[in-house]
Amino acid sequence: MNKEELKVRLEALLLPPTFEEGAEWTTAVVDPAGWEGFARHLRSDAGLEFDFLFCVTAVDWRTHFTMVYHLTSTLHRHTMVVKVKLDHDHPSLPTVSDIWRTAEFHEREAFDLFGVVFTGHPDLRRLFMTDEWNGWPLRKDYEDPVNMIKL
């Protein structure tokens, strides 16, 4: 499906997302509560079948966080991006690691570096930092007098 067809198809869902324009791929924006159900539709609905989650990342916008999921279907060869807007004080959203297994590692990375909490994640621990590390290094307001990297 091309960009427009994909958008029409997604709008026909029971709880359709909103869309961001001007990006390379169809970009859908959903809220944390609707993300899990939306993800299941994307993974299993005939014609969509996004089975390959190739990039997961968080972005700190100072006022809020965004989780960005890049998805491709290896069957239909279409690509889309899903963004989930999160509260800055308590960033939390459901895990999708049971839908796409690769998310388990990627979500641990986002938790480790941004402090985003994934509810229902089987093993939400620090991944790169040591267990006793304080703070979330990739946040914009992160300051560490000892280990800070300033270039």
Next chain:
Amino acid sequence: MIQEVGTTEQGELVINLGPQHPSTHGVLHLVITLSGETIKKVEPHLGYIHRSIEKMCESLSYRQFIYVTSRMDYLSSHINNHGCALCVEKGMQIEVPPRAKVIRVLMDELTRLASHQLWWGAMAMDVGALTPFFHAFREREAINDIMEETCGARLTMNYMVPGGVMADLHPDFQKKVKEFIRFFRTKIDEYDELVTGNVIFKSRMEGIGYLSAESAVSYGCTGPTARGSGVSCDIRKLYPYEVYGQLQFEEVTATGGDCFARYMVRMQEMRQSLSIIEQLIDNIPEGEFQAKTKAVLKLPKGEFYSRVETARGEFGVYIISEGGTTPYRIKFRSPGFSNLSALDHMARGYKIGDLVAIMGTLDLVIPDIDR
């Protein structure tokens, strides 16, 4: 983070492999739960070489940040640089001159060859054959010499810049590459004679570390790891960049899904890379090697994603720009990270000796995983 080793209440043995074990090819730390010799669980502990490259890049300009990416997957440094240069060019809408495009593809394929050579030597060493390592390094040396002449470096080249390449090819480049192709064509057959058909080697590889096509996609595996399971995922074919669309080459896949299938994919890929280099080496267009760009690059506000095929799989660069001279947020989707996440799934049920073979066929580069 070092877990307490010993026997659990269920009679399972917990042991640490790494972070200083030779077969981990770097500082990867695996905590393995064993029942007898059978693997119950493999838990990777990362971060021993985490440098927070993504954070560093937030304070570097669009010309500077490319240099840091050579230090991620140091065996595919050209290709990492290439992915970053493509992303900046996409944002700035820079048209790269034809000569630079061909040079880039040539360098990419030479890098892929060098990387697969090192993998082949290390892989054989992991399963107990020491000699292939020296053979592989002898051939790799020839590529490193070619790189050194043109790029001035042997490992972290930093040769690709937004708009093209940093310098023109060395006058001897074509001659040396042709010599190398002639030389390596005979050597790659020797590789097959030496290792591929070996009975001991085959028995260590066949039927070990099975990964189904469905799992490979679900775990986000790319590159030879996924293609060994029959998943078509070569970025060079699916989303051609530079001149890959005009070249004659095949995407190598195998259906076995085991260690031997992944091994065969990489062996065939070396031959495909040789063929790509042969097609291009006499057809390097004349002209500029770099497009004219401004001294200070400013990406327009927006998001840009580019992907390239490294020796390990799909490498993605995701830049979010606020319109300034530095990226607001940059994310590197590294192939090794996703491939490693499938290790636990692949290793369960096999013997501890097989784990080293499975890790070998994943071709892990730890700085690429940790970033």
